[in-house]
Amino acid sequence: MIIGRVIGRAVSTRKDEKLLGTKLLLVEEVDPRGAGSGDMAVVADHLGAGPGDVVLVAQGSAARFTAQTKEQPVDALVVGIVDMIRFDGRSTFTSADGFGSNGKGPQP
Amino acid sequence: MIIGRVIGRAVSTRKDEKLLGTKLLLVEEVDPRGAGSGDMAVVADHLGAGPGDVVLVAQGSAARFTAQTKEQPVDALVVGIVDMIRFDGRSTFTSADGFGSNGKGPQP
Amino acid sequence: MIIGRVIGRAVSTRKDEKLLGTKLLLVEEVDPRGAGSGDMAVVADHLGAGPGDVVLVAQGSAARFTAQTKEQPVDALVVGIVDMIRFDGRSTFTSADGFGSNGKGPQP
Amino acid sequence: MIIGRVIGRAVSTRKDEKLLGTKLLLVEEVDPRGAGSGDMAVVADHLGAGPGDVVLVAQGSAARFTAQTKEQPVDALVVGIVDMIRFDGRSTFTSADGFGSNGKGPQP
Amino acid sequence: MIIGRVIGRAVSTRKDEKLLGTKLLLVEEVDPRGAGSGDMAVVADHLGAGPGDVVLVAQGSAARFTAQTKEQPVDALVVGIVDMIRFDGRSTFTSADGFGSNGKGPQP
Numbered sequence: 001m002i003i004g005r006v007i008g009r010a011v012s013t014r015k016d017e018k019l020l021g022t023k024l025l026l027v028e029e030v031d032p033r034g035a036g037s038g039d040m041a042v043v044a045d046h047l048g049a050g051p052g053d054v055v056l057v058a059q060g061s062a063a064r065f066t067a068q069t070k071e072q073p074v075d076a077l078v079v080g081i082v083d084m085i086r087f088d089g090r091s092t093f094t095s096a097d098g099f100g101s102n103g104k105g106p107q108p
Numbered sequence: 109m110i111i112g113r114v115i116g117r118a119v120s121t122r123k124d125e126k127l128l129g130t131k132l133l134l135v136e137e138v139d140p141r142g143a144g145s146g147d148m149a150v151v152a153d154h155l156g157a158g159p160g161d162v163v164l165v166a167q168g169s170a171a172r173f174t175a176q177t178k179e180q181p182v183d184a185l186v187v188g189i190v191d192m193i194r195f196d197g198r199s200t201f202t203s204a205d206g207f208g209s210n211g212k213g214p215q216p
Numbered sequence: 217m218i219i220g221r222v223i224g225r226a227v228s229t230r231k232d233e234k235l236l237g238t239k240l241l242l243v244e245e246v247d248p249r250g251a252g253s254g255d256m257a258v259v260a261d262h263l264g265a266g267p268g269d270v271v272l273v274a275q276g277s278a279a280r281f282t283a284q285t286k287e288q289p290v291d292a293l294v295v296g297i298v299d300m301i302r303f304d305g306r307s308t309f310t311s312a313d314g315f316g317s318n319g320k321g322p323q324p
Numbered sequence: 325m326i327i328g329r330v331i332g333r334a335v336s337t338r339k340d341e342k343l344l345g346t347k348l349l350l351v352e353e354v355d356p357r358g359a360g361s362g363d364m365a366v367v368a369d370h371l372g373a374g375p376g377d378v379v380l381v382a383q384g385s386a387a388r389f390t391a392q393t394k395e396q397p398v399d400a401l402v403v404g405i406v407d408m409i410r411f412d413g414r415s416t417f418t419s420a421d422g423f424g425s426n427g428k429g430p431q432p
Numbered sequence: 433m434i435i436g437r438v439i440g441r442a443v444s445t446r447k448d449e450k451l452l453g454t455k456l457l458l459v460e461e462v463d464p465r466g467a468g469s470g471d472m473a474v475v476a477d478h479l480g481a482g483p484g485d486v487v488l489v490a491q492g493s494a495a496r497f498t499a500q501t502k503e504q505p506v507d508a509l510v511v512g513i514v515d516m517i518r519f520d521g522r523s524t525f526t527s528a529d530g531f532g533s534n535g536k537g538p539q540p
Contacts, residue, residue, distance in 0.1 A: 032364065047339070056334060058398065060385065061384070065388070066342065066397050077397060079343060080348075084335040086333050089375070
């Protein structure tokens with residue numbers, strides 16, 4: 001899985017019928033300190049993630065191993081909304097405080 | 109899924125029999141502002157996308173989770189024709205106006 | 217799928233028994249104007265492609281969705297021999313004329 | 325599979341129900357001498373790996389071929405904790421001594 | 433599939449039970465002239481490949497389409513030991529002579 005930040009969404013009305021009603025988010029991969037990689041993908045979501053949320057994205061066939069997506073033509077799915085990232089011995093992200101300033105993150 | 113722009117097509121008469129009648133588009137990946145990445149792929153299409161259309165492409169096994177493609181040897185499929193992209197708080201693409209000039213997109 | 221050019225082959229006698237009799241081509245990915253990317257892969261072929269042919273290659277599990285390959289440990293397969301590539305409004309490749317000189321391709 | 329080093333973890337309470345109780349590690353890919361590649365991923369673990377451990381990570385659908393993960397939406401899994409790496413004729417890593425100093429590793 | 437050279441191995445005693453008894457090789461991808469790419473992976477092997485051997489590696493789900501690996505959590509497998517590579521009209525590798533000196537390979 002990768003860590004990403006929700007930065008937008010895509011809307012499509014002419015789409016495969018199995019995707020009707022599925023929210024499609026635009027997600028940018030971020031590193032454990034919150035720096036964006038520039039890599040972006042359109043990711044299905046059934047957990048209610050919104051703009052700015054930090055999420056876990058499962059890629060490939062893994063995206064279809066949930067009750068909602070098992071027959072959908074999706075290759076990327078939000079499988080978790082991140083509460084905390086622990087990196088190199090300390091917290092670099094919490095949902096309350098976001099990524100720390102200066103890349104230092106909230107104190108442990 | 110990735111966002112791509114239809115830039116051409118490939119024609120093949122000697123091909124696997126399961127691909128007979130399947131349209132194969134040439135698609136370039138684009139970012140949410142419409143800049144091409146240079147990465148191109150041949151993508152199956154059953155939605156009727158045409159030159160210049162901005163599309164959602166599912167990659168890998170996801171490409172076979174539709175009624176039309178479920179037994180086909182395809183690793184990339186148009187699963188949606190994009191109507192609108194919302195990125196960083198505003199619309200950067202609509203099917204009516206395309207990507208905005210100067211990378212600013214149509215106003216929200 | 218990607219577009220590639222057949223540039224050689226690999227021969228292996230000590231191989232998994234399911235691969236006995238399967239031709240393994242060396243293929244380099246090319247762009248729609250015929251420029252090689254430098255990325256090469258060994259690709260199974262049951263369509264009779266030969267040196268210099270421009271082919272469509274399906275990657276990943278897609279390579280096993282044909283009658284000949286469905287139980288084989290292959291991750292790349294020639295699924296078509298390309299007759300024509302149309303890119304940016306004109307033909308850049310035909311099987312008769314190859315890729316055009318100066319990157320202009322045969323006239324439409 | 326790739327070789328990685330456990331450098332942290334991700335915590336998510338709002339996640340797909342199939343992931344409840346699954347530990348999610350942050351892993352950085354390393355080369356056989358222990359140099360980090362900068363590529364990081366969130367990886368499921370049922371073997372009890374901890375910070376600093378050197379692990380084998382299976383990616384893609386392979387991550388679901390264990391008793392614990394077979395129905396989970398995971399695309400990366402710790403499938404082994406590495407005891408020894410032999411590279412270019414000598415040991416470059418042992419679980420007792422870690423990666424050797426100066427990239428030379430413990431003596432064989 | 434890719435062409436690789438066996439450059440070492442990884443040993444793990446704490447691993448998923450389905451991997452018990454499976455040899456795990458360290459393999460570096462090489463081009464058709466034998467130049468290493470720097471990309472390395474841990475690859476399962478049931479064909480008896482050893483250090484220095486040039487091998488064909490199947491990646492992804494393809495790695496599980498053999499009698500020995502069909503239920504294993506492996507994403508890369510040696511599916512052939514290479515006897516000969518033919519590239520650009522001549523042999524660049526034979527198992528008897530290796531890759532030719534000066535990148536010219538043995539004569540055809």
